[in-house]
Amino acid sequence: xxxxxxxxxxxxxxxxxxxxxxxxxxxxxxxxxxxxxxxxxxxxxxxxxxxxxxxxxxxxxxxxxxxxxxxxxxxxxxxxxxxxxxxxxxxxxxxxxxxxxxxxxxxxxxxxxxxxxxxxxxxxxxxxxxxxxxxxxxxxxxxxxxxxxxxxxxxxxxxxxxxxxxxxxxxxxxxxxxxxxxxxxxxxxxx
Numbered sequence: 267x268x269x270x271x272x273x274x275x276x277x278x279x280x281x282x283x284x285x286x287x288x289x290x291x292x293x294x295x296x297x298x299x300x301x302x303x304x305x306x307x308x309x310x311x312x313x314x315x316x317x318x319x320x321x322x323x324x325x326x327x328x329x330x331x332x333x334x335x336x337x338x339x340x341x342x343x344x345x346x347x348x349x350x351x352x353x354x355x356x357x358x359x360x361x362x363x364x365x366x367x368x369x370x371x372x373x374x375x376x377x378x379x380x381x382x383x384x385x386x387x388x389x390x391x392x393x394x395x396x397x398x399x400x401x402x403x404x405x406x407x408x409x410x411x412x413x414x415x416x417x418x419x420x421x422x423x424x425x426x427x428x429x430x431x432x433x434x435x436x437x438x439x440x441x442x443x444x445x446x447x448x449x450x451x452x453x454x455x456x457x
Contacts, residue, residue: 268365272343279322279339296335303335306358313351318342347375377403382423
């Protein structure tokens with residue numbers, strides 16, 4: 267079913283509307299800066315050089331969007347877990363599709379990284395999807411959706427960081443905890 271998934275991703279990328287923020291048809295906008303655009307292009311180029319198959323997007327800017335830091339939604343197929351596009355956090359509209367044979371292999375591939383910000387699990391078997399999500403070493407796992415609840419804490423594992431934003435865990439970043447030790451025999455004089 268790998269090629270079926272590749273074709274679904276290809277169709278999605280090719281039909282994604284890239285544009286300016288004031289265009290109501292726009293689905294994704296530009297990356298934040300020239301530095302980030304250059305980094306994404308470098309990683310896309312590296313993916314091509316390392317043998318990943320480009321099925322959508324690729325190098326350069328989308329047609330008609332030469333001004334700004336717009337990136338073509340890019341899908342790589344036949345990626346191995348040793349390729350740079352599989353190992354780096356790209357922070358651009360680039361998807362690296364890695365084939366696998368077993369669920370255990372998929373989990374091992376996913377966890378074999380120095381990063382751990384976000385994963386997604388899609389399955390018609392909700393119990394199985396939840397079981398897989400519990401095995402993934404990342405700060406957030408989305409099961410059968412991409413909605414991020416602002417009441418839930420967000421943050422990474424490993425080199426994706428260990429701080430949390432949102433939710434109670436995010437608020438705890440602003441709390442200063444203090445311990446004051448007073449000898450028991452002097453406690454009543456203190457209160």
